[in-house]
Amino acid sequence: MKVLIRAAIALVVAFVAALVCLLSVVLVDADADATEISGSGGGLKGVPEEFRTWILKASAACSEPELAPALLAAQLYQESKFQTQATSGAGAQGPAQFMPGTWATWGRDDDGNGSASPWDIGDAVMSQGRMMCSLIKQAKSSGYGGDVRALALAGYNAGWGAVERYSGVPPKSFSGGETYNYVQIILSTMVRFQGSGLLSVSGSGSGADALRRAATQIGTPYSWGGGSPAGPSTGFCDGTNGYLNGSCSASSTVGFDCSSLAQYSYWPSIHLPRTAAAQYGATSDRPVSRQDLKVGDLLFWSHGSSGSIYHVALYAGDGNVVQAPRTGRDIELAPLTSAMPASDYYGATRP
Incomplete structure (x- = not known):
């Protein structure tokens, strides 16, 4: 068939990352300054894995919502x-x-x-x-x-x-x-x-903008050490993390881990550090109670202290999350209450 015009944007190789983490984006509904989210029909299924990330990236790069x-x-x-x-x-x-x-x-x-x-x-x-x-x-x-x-x-x-x-x-x-x-x-x-829909985010402000950017990555695979402000990329295995069925999956999987997605979501307006613990350290002077969470607030889970934080999420309200749970799974919708063990919830901050 005849095809006449083409252009594109570049995928950049990722930052080398640290801490194991996951990212969640939570759906919102509510106040005047909140972000209204609805299914956009932007999900994807039934395509070869080697095409999946590029299709999602090409769609996200276009400001026209019709290009699902x-x-x-x-x-x-x-x-x-x-x-x-x-x-x-x-x-x-x-x-x-x-x-x-x-x-x-x-x-x-x-x-x-x-x-x-x-x-x-x-x-x-x-x-x-x-x-x-x-x-x-x-x-x-x-x-x-x-x-x-x-x-x-x-x-x-x-x-x-x-x-x-x-x-x-x-x-x-x-x-x-x-x-x-x-x-x-x-x-x-x-x-x-058409898979389960990506999130269509309305509203303004840095939190809504970060959620909107994060929402474009729903369906992107989890990749330990993968991802950067430029987008998804392959990760690496460190002897413990990044493995699937005994093989290093991260080194061949283009995606994000939790903190790289949080970093990607806020970039370039806010330059968050690379790891979940460092992101908490950089924003801990602006704590937010669970009752006062707003769109874009960062949620953290830990094994007991600020130095043991292993998960970061972006809040969007209404008690739901989109998360990259672990190696072998994709960034997906899930309830906040089951995203991570409830006893590990450490707190929230506002970038």
């Missing part, structure tokens, strides 16, 4: 069935089916491996996301009727000129119905890839 992870996943499936070596008779290449001329203009080395290649999953998916984000914005400003996602998909497949020609999605008579069917198939198969 499931839309990108359904589009990738239609383009290549997630096959990295896919080609077309027209000369399109890779999982997102870039034409060489388009790639020469828009390709980027988003996975940081030293080359920009349409065959690389990270490079391809991030470029797909950037193009779709741009096309959605163009669709919104065009004044054409219909679903902006459909207009963007048509532009991706046939070029925006075809959308302009018909003031909308080209009809079945155009190009043997290829573009029309392309749009219909992707929109109808999105449900196949």
Whole structure:
């Protein structure tokens, strides 16, 4: 299939981390200054693991809420069935089916491996996301009727000129119905890839902004020592942590541990330290009682003292959390009361 424009953003290798920890983000509902959270349909399921993080990252990088992870996943499936070596008779290449001329203009080395290649999953998916984000914005400003996602998909497949020609999605008579069917198939198969929803966060302030940023990472794997202010990355094993079924999982898992996600969430407005204990130390002069928690407050769990803190969470109210529980699991929704042992709750602070 013809694909015309691509661009992307880079994934940066992580900080080297310390303490074992988990991150939680808690859902809120309530006061005037609270953050209202509802399911956004932004979850993801049924995609190969090597595509998952990149799809979530590409979706999160776009300010347009219509670019849900499931839309990108359904589009990738239609383009290549997630096959990295896919080609077309027209000369399109890779999982997102870039034409060489388009790639020469828009390709980027988003996975940081030293080359920009349409065959690389990270490079391809991030470029797909950037193009779709741009096309959605163009669709919104065009004044054409219909679903902006459909207009963007048509532009991706046939070029925006075809959308302009018909003031909308080209009809079945155009190009043997290829573009029309392309749009219909992707929109109808999105449900196949929709997992439990990411959180759509409204509200303002540093706490709401941090929660909003953290919420984009729901579904990202836990990786001991992984993650940085730049995003998810592979971690490491230290002899005790990071192992799954006897093997070092962290070194091959792109994700976050709890304190790196807390750090990522507040960056760059607030530069939190890297570990959970250090984050408590940096904010302990602003303690918050459990009854007075507000969106974005940091919650800590410990084995007995400030030096034994092993878990940090972002508060969002209403008694729920999104957490990265441990190696082998993803950042997920869970009740605050069961996120960690209740007896280990140490306290909360406000960054």
